[in-house]
Amino acid sequence: MNAKRILGVGVVAVVAALAATGLWMSRGRDALLIVRESRPEAVMGTRTHLLAVVEADRDEEADEALQAAENELRNVELQMSRRIELSDVSKFNAAPAGQLVELAPQTVEVLRASRRLWEQSDGAFDVTIRPLILLWMQAGQDGAPPTAERLAAARDESRWPDMELRDGGAVKRKATAAVDLGGIAKGYGIDRAAEALRRAGCLGGLVDVGGDIRCFGRRRDGGAWHVAVRNPFRPETDAPLTLLAISDGAVCTSGNYERFTEIAGKRYSHILDPRTGLPADAAPSVTVVAPTATLADGWATALSVLGPEGLALLPRGAGVEAMIVAGTSDHYTIHATVGLRGLLVEPPAGVQWHGAPSRLPAGGR
Ligand code: ADP
Ligand code: MG
Numbered sequence: 001m002n003a004k005r006i007l008g009v010g011v012v013a014v015v016a017a018l019a020a021t022g023l024w025m026s027r028g029r030d031a032l033l034i035v036r037e038s039r040p041e042a043v044m045g046t047r048t049h050l051l052a053v054v055e056a057d058r059d060e061e062a063d064e065a066l067q068a069a070e071n072e073l074r075n076v077e078l079q080m081s082r083r084i085e086l087s088d089v090s091k092f093n094a095a096p097a098g099q100l101v102e103l104a105p106q107t108v109e110v111l112r113a114s115r116r117l118w119e120q121s122d123g124a125f126d127v128t129i130r131p132l133i134l135l136w137m138q139a140g141q142d143g144a145p146p147t148a149e150r151l152a153a154a155r156d157e158s159r160w161p162d163m164e165l166r167d168g169g170a171v172k173r174k175a176t177a178a179v180d181l182g183g184i185a186k187g188y189g190i191d192r193a194a195e196a197l198r199r200a201g202c203l204g205g206l207v208d209v210g211g212d213i214r215c216f217g218r219r220r221d222g223g224a225w226h227v228a229v230r231n232p233f234r235p236e237t238d239a240p241l242t243l244l245a246i247s248d249g250a251v252c253t254s255g256n257y258e259r260f261t262e263i264a265g266k267r268y269s270h271i272l273d274p275r276t277g278l279p280a281d282a283a284p285s286v287t288v289v290a291p292t293a294t295l296a297d298g299w300a301t302a303l304s305v306l307g308p309e310g311l312a313l314l315p316r317g318a319g320v321e322a323m324i325v326a327g328t329s330d331h332y333t334i335h336a337t338v339g340l341r342g343l344l345v346e347p348p349a350g351v352q353w354h355g356a357p358s359r360l361p362a363g364g365r
Contacts, residue, residue: 122306
């Protein structure tokens with residue numbers, strides 16, 4: 001099993017332990033609450049699980065909220081999937097240079113967020129590497145990794161300076177410029193879905209798309225949502241590496257080997273290092289907690305490229321925290337930002353903490 005699937009299983013195990021019937025009831029702080037859930041199929045190519053917490057007599061509203069959240073996920077997929085021919089992304093990638101490609105406001109928003117992440121991550125998160133991704137997909141079919149010349153050529157075909165974002169869309173300066181939003185669109189969809197639940201009046205909710213999660217508000221029993229993070233090297237045991245207690249926020253995981261291409265018996269990550277064009281191998285598993293899933297998803301991919309050194313690049317004061325499992329199954333180390341400590345139900349042993357040391361008053365507590 002892979003880190004992401006395990007994370008999802010962990011969430012289901014913790015959040016839904018009491019959900020035998022799909023309708024659970026509990027006397028919360030002030031009202032009788034129920035939880036409605038749905039598992040829409042074929043969304044973003046993975047498993048999806050939605051939860052809506054409402055007052056007991058509001059079950060119809062909850063079902064409408066779940067439907068609205070599902071619609072948001074499907075809309076984002078329609079706009080941003082590289083596999084859908086009529087998506088904004090496909091339209092942009094196929095467009096010639098020099099003309100405005102009209103894009104939905106959501107697509108422009110995700111491109112803007114992607115560009116900010118590119119700047120903040122020193123180029124480790126880069127949605128303009130589409131030609132490199134195609135090259136590695138081809139390599140998987142050919143059974144041989146691409147040559148250095150072909151990697152360099154693919155890198156030169158598309159970079160951020162080769163495109164310009166405008167309010168209604170984007171303009172390419174080079175016909176070969178192209179984007180792949182696979183490292184951020186799922187997070188954005190999760191955010192839109194969670195906002196739809198909130199807008200529809202849910203007191204609490206959870207959106208889980210393939211183990212990437214956003215949750216908010218009341219849980220059935222009033223406590224924080226618990227999200228399990230598993231050890232990618234010990235998938236055979238059910239014991240999570242740790243549990244995160246999240247009352248309002250997102251948790252996304254990127255696994256270097258959870259999705260990969262196998263070429264001549266060797267595994268290559270689906271995350272590429274934009275600086276070299278080579279598959280990233282800095283961190284087998286990265287989990288990021290952030291106020292939005294857009295940020296958590298993007299940073300999880302960026303830190304997969306950068307490894308523990310990248311923790312220093314996380315935006316300060318923005319509520320973005322991360323945990324990285326680095327090394328190999330024989331010898332691995334866990335790195336985490338100090339800000340994550342307060343979210344861990346029980347920190348795993350031997351964590352190397354990164355960031356400003358917490359200041360204790362002279363003489364200790
Ligand atoms: P998952 O789809 O499993 O959630 P990630 O969130 O880690 O995986 O995103 C990986 C996807 O991001 C890749 O399949 C590819 O589409 C895209 N990608 C790969 N490398 C990068 C990168 N360096 N920067 C931005 N996007 C990337
Ligand atoms: Mg992701």
